[in-house]
Amino acid sequence: MPGKREQNREQNRQALIKAVLDSVSEKGISETSVSEIIQRAGLSRGMIHLHFGGKDNLLAAAARSSSEEYYDGLEALLQSGGDSPQERVEMIVRGDLSEPVLNRRNVSIWYAFRGEARNRSAIAEYSDTRDDRLRNMILNAFTRIVREAGREDPVLSARDATHGTIALMEGMWTDYLLHPDRFDRDEALRIVFRFLAALFPAHFSLAGAVPPKN
Amino acid sequence: MPGKREQNREQNRQALIKAVLDSVSEKGISETSVSEIIQRAGLSRGMIHLHFGGKDNLLAAAARSSSEEYYDGLEALLQSGGDSPQERVEMIVRGDLSEPVLNRRNVSIWYAFRGEARNRSAIAEYSDTRDDRLRNMILNAFTRIVREAGREDPVLSARDATHGTIALMEGMWTDYLLHPDRFDRDEALRIVFRFLAALFPAHFSLAGAVPPKN
DNA sequence: TAGAAAAATGGACAATCGTCCATCTAAAGG
DNA sequence: CCTTTAGATGGACGATTGTCCATTTTTCTA
Numbered sequence: 131m132p133g134k135r136e137q138n139r140e141q142n143r144q145a146l147i148k149a150v151l152d153s154v155s156e157k158g159i160s161e162t163s164v165s166e167i168i169q170r171a172g173l174s175r176g177m178i179h180l181h182f183g184g185k186d187n188l189l190a191a192a193a194r195s196s197s198e199e200y201y202d203g204l205e206a207l208l209q210s211g212g213d214s215p216q217e218r219v220e221m222i223v224r225g226d227l228s229e230p231v232l233n234r235r236n237v238s239i240w241y242a243f244r245g246e247a248r249n250r251s252a253i254a255e256y257s258d259t260r261d262d263r264l265r266n267m268i269l270n271a272f273t274r275i276v277r278e279a280g281r282e283d284p285v286l287s288a289r290d291a292t293h294g295t296i297a298l299m300e301g302m303w304t305d306y307l308l309h310p311d312r313f314d315r316d317e318a319l320r321i322v323f324r325f326l327a328a329l330f331p332a333h334f335s336l337a338g339a340v341p342p343k344n
Numbered sequence: 345m346p347g348k349r350e351q352n353r354e355q356n357r358q359a360l361i362k363a364v365l366d367s368v369s370e371k372g373i374s375e376t377s378v379s380e381i382i383q384r385a386g387l388s389r390g391m392i393h394l395h396f397g398g399k400d401n402l403l404a405a406a407a408r409s410s411s412e413e414y415y416d417g418l419e420a421l422l423q424s425g426g427d428s429p430q431e432r433v434e435m436i437v438r439g440d441l442s443e444p445v446l447n448r449r450n451v452s453i454w455y456a457f458r459g460e461a462r463n464r465s466a467i468a469e470y471s472d473t474r475d476d477r478l479r480n481m482i483l484n485a486f487t488r489i490v491r492e493a494g495r496e497d498p499v500l501s502a503r504d505a506t507h508g509t510i511a512l513m514e515g516m517w518t519d520y521l522l523h524p525d526r527f528d529r530d531e532a533l534r535i536v537f538r539f540l541a542a543l544f545p546a547h548f549s550l551a552g553a554v555p556p557k558n
Numbered sequence: 559t560a561g562a563a564a565a566a567t568g569g570a571c572a573a574t575c576g577t578c579c580a581t582c583t584a585a586a587g588g
Numbered sequence: 589c590c591t592t593t594a595g596a597t598g599g600a601c602g603a604t605t606g607t608c609c610a611t612t613t614t615t616c617t618a
Contacts, residue, residue, distance in 0.1 A: 157463055158459070158460050158462060158463035158464075159374065159459065159460070160373065160374055160460060160463075161463065238462055241455070241458055241459045241462075242459045242460070242462075243459075244455055244459060244518075244521065244522075245372070245373065245455045245456045245457075245458060245459020245460065246372050246373070246374060246456070246459065248372060248452055248455075248456075248521075249371055249372035249374075249375065250372075261522055261523075285538065285542060286535075286538050286542075290531070290534065290535050290538065293519070293531070293532075293535055294512065294535040294536075294538070294539055296515065296519075297511075297512050297514075297515025297516050297518070297519060297532075297535070298508065298511050298512055298515055299515070300511075300514065300515035300518040300519070301510065301511025301512055301513070301514035301515040301518075302511050304458075304511070304514040304515075304518070305507070305510075305511060305514070307458065307462075308458075308475055309475075317504070317507070318507075320504065321500075321504050321507055321508045321511070322508075324499065324500050324504065324508070324543075325508055325539055325542075325543065328499060328500075328539075328542035328543045329538075329539065329542045
């Protein structure tokens with residue numbers, strides 16, 4: 131077991147990362163200064179240089195942390211889910227649009243980092259990993275769905291279905307970013323599933339995806 | 345006609361805005377300083393304060409300018425297009441994903457501003473306008489399409505179709521942002537139209553949207 | 559063309575930025 | 589308990605930030 135030294139060390143590292151994510155979500159990247167970070171973390175000025183070697187590295191670590199949190203949650207969800215490919219797709223979509231994942235804080239953080247990713251290679255790197263993991267999960271499911279559909283000429287290749295589904299979810303995130311107030315989670319879910327139902331009518335039923343209207 | 349005074353004045357204002365957009369696309373918002381801007385514009389330091397009253401206002405003006413350019417292009421495209429609603433949707437989609445609109449520079453700028461929009465109200469404002477204009481254009485078209493479909497129980501309401509289509513396009517932009525190298529414009533178009541064809545088979549044919557495969 | 563007005567200049571300014579290190583504190587090992 | 593060593597502190601530092609204005613230059617008007 132780790133001694134108190136190591137324990138404190140890790141605790142402070144995490145406190146710095148959390149402080150960055152809090153600040154980025156509330157004030158944006160441009161206002162996330164060293165002073166802001168250490169004030170939120172309640173630590174001393176030198177800690178950033180000590181633990182991360184500089185502010186940029188800390189930002190990159192925070193971006194990675196946020197990304198990993200997202201994926202760990204999604205994969206945990208998949209563990210508990212059914213085995214059929216349509217169930218897996220459904221769980222991913224539901225998970226991706228669920229409140230613990232898609233919320234103001236996460237959306238703010240995600241888009242703030244993306245906006246700067248182009249120019250901060252350290253941040254940009256994690257982005258690909260994230261993307262590939264999600265893409266593979268969905269691609270595996272759609273590959274089975276397309277195969278089961280068993281037509282000679284499928285409406286859509288598994289690759290295209292994956293690409294489109296991810297784009298659809300990404301677009302919903304953007305919608306949330308731009309209109310957090312009027313965003314309707316059920317509506318977003320309904321739309322994604324209607325699109326999927328139109329593409330694969332045998333696999334995605336509308337009834338399962340849409341709450342009764344009354 | 346405007347005198348040389350007014351002419352120079354407007355010319356310098358535009359030079360500043362262009363300098364901001366260039367810098368944002370190349371270096372990101374965080375590196376777009378006053379020094380960087382005036383150096384690119386080849387103007388003196390005081391110009392920003394003189395013409396815009398401060399850096400923040402200039403950034404907001406640049407964001408608005410970029411947004412207006414996007415919409416003007418899209419609406420010009422619509423003027424020249426056919427009258428049928430499916431043609432209008434098709435033109436919007438094609439326009440939104442065309443090289444003059446969806447390119448590295450614009451994507452960089454767009455996402456950079458979005459990442460900071462949450463915390464800069466001046467920038468956030470233009471975002472709603474932009475969105476509403478596009479949404480209404482598409483909604484009008486889908487309303488006619490749904491009506492023409494003439495079923496009692498349409499697969500999708502015009503509102504949902506609009507929401508989904510916009511999300512799909514937004515998602516393609518995100519895809520371009522994250523993978524500018526491997527992004528395939530034709531593939532993106534194909535996917536959007538296959539989704540639309542699945543939803544409204546009578547209105548969107550695959551043949552029209554997909555270049556021959558060989 | 560002389561005077562008035564507007565536009566443009568570029569440096570001064572305080573404030574803030576991120577980095578780094580001399581110093582102090584506290585846990586670990588003998 | 590004493591020594592060692594890693595961790596933590598907070599201020600000093602030069603660089604850079606955005607703002608603002610006294611001054612100069614250019615255009616317009618009378």
